[in-house]
Amino acid sequence: xxxxxxxxxxxxxxxxxxxxxxxxxxxxxxxxxxxxxxxxxxxxxxxxxxxxxxxxxxxxxxxxxxxxxxxxxxxxxxxxxxxxxxxxxxxxxxxxxxxxxxxxxxxxxxxxxxxxxxxxxxxxxxxxxxxxxxxxxxxxxxxxxxxxxxxxxxxxxxxxxxxxxxxxxxxxxxxxxxxxxxxxxxxxxx
Numbered sequence: 001x002x003x004x005x006x007x008x009x010x011x012x013x014x015x016x017x018x019x020x021x022x023x024x025x026x027x028x029x030x031x032x033x034x035x036x037x038x039x040x041x042x043x044x045x046x047x048x049x050x051x052x053x054x055x056x057x058x059x060x061x062x063x064x065x066x067x068x069x070x071x072x073x074x075x076x077x078x079x080x081x082x083x084x085x086x087x088x089x090x091x092x093x094x095x096x097x098x099x100x101x102x103x104x105x106x107x108x109x110x111x112x113x114x115x116x117x118x119x120x121x122x123x124x125x126x127x128x129x130x131x132x133x134x135x136x137x138x139x140x141x142x143x144x145x146x147x148x149x150x151x152x153x154x155x156x157x158x159x160x161x162x163x164x165x166x167x168x169x170x171x172x173x174x175x176x177x178x179x180x181x182x183x184x185x186x187x188x189x190x
Contacts, residue, residue, distance in 0.1 A: 033160060038066050040164035041082065041171070045069055048168075050175050057081070062143060069171060074184055076100045080171050084156040085149065088134075089163075091170045092149035093178050094141075101146035103182030105138075115177065119150065122173035130154075130166060148178070 038056055045054040051069040061068070064084040071078040076097035083090050095101055108115055116136050123133070133150035141147050152170050154163050178184055 031157075034066075034156060036161055037159045037164050037167065038082065040161060041067060041167045044164065044168040045171060048172060050172060051080070067171075069175070071175070071184070074100070076183075078178075078184065080174055082167060082171060083149075085151055087155055087157065088151040089154045089156050089159060089167060090149050090151040091133075091167075091174050092147050093174055094145045094147050096145055098146060100183050101138075104148075104178065104184070105182075107182045115148065116150070118177040119173050122176045123169060126169040126173055128166060128169050128173070133170070148174075150174075 042054050042056060045051060045067075050072070052072045054067070054069040057065040057068050065081055066084065066089075067082040069080045071080065076095060076099070078093065078095045078097075078100065081092045081094060083092060107113075116133070119136070120132055130153050133152055136148055136150045138146075138148050150170075152167065154167065159167075
């Protein structure tokens with residue numbers, strides 16, 4: 001098998017394990033401008049009150065993970081991340097729980113919705129004007145997390161303070177799009 005080919009894990013056939021590329025060695029420490037951008041995104045996401053908590057990823061996280069926002073009121077752990085993937089900033093939905101991931105897949109399958117379209121609609125509603133995100137990928141990663149991820153057109157190496165608002169919109173669009181899918185909202189017995 002080739003170096004970049006995904007390895008199929010045991011479990012659902014439509015979820016692949018993918019190795020996440022690491023950041024280049026010369027960027028081992030985030031450059032100051034990117035740190036400023038991520039700090040601004042954290043503050044904006046905190047003020048949105050859409051998440052249980054938001055913070056800069058600590059040193060123990062895999063290379064490339066910059067920010068983690070914990071979802072509110074989910075029956076199982078779910079969080080959103082900003083990370084560097086192939087030089088671009090990407091937004092992701094992550095959970096260690098197979099069933100919540102499968103519930104989202106099932107919901108999308110039964111409704112016929114397209115997750116890329118759902119996310120793009122939320123981006124437009126939030127005032128995003130950078131075009132579509134790259135096509136969404138869904139897999140189980142090396143951290144054993146089920147992941148839905150989309151790359152933004154924003155290059156990590158070129159990110160400036162003016163990109164913080166758009167990155168905030170990308171994370172919020174993901175949260176809004178996923179909030180009501182599958183078992184994200186838990187059981188509603190009302």
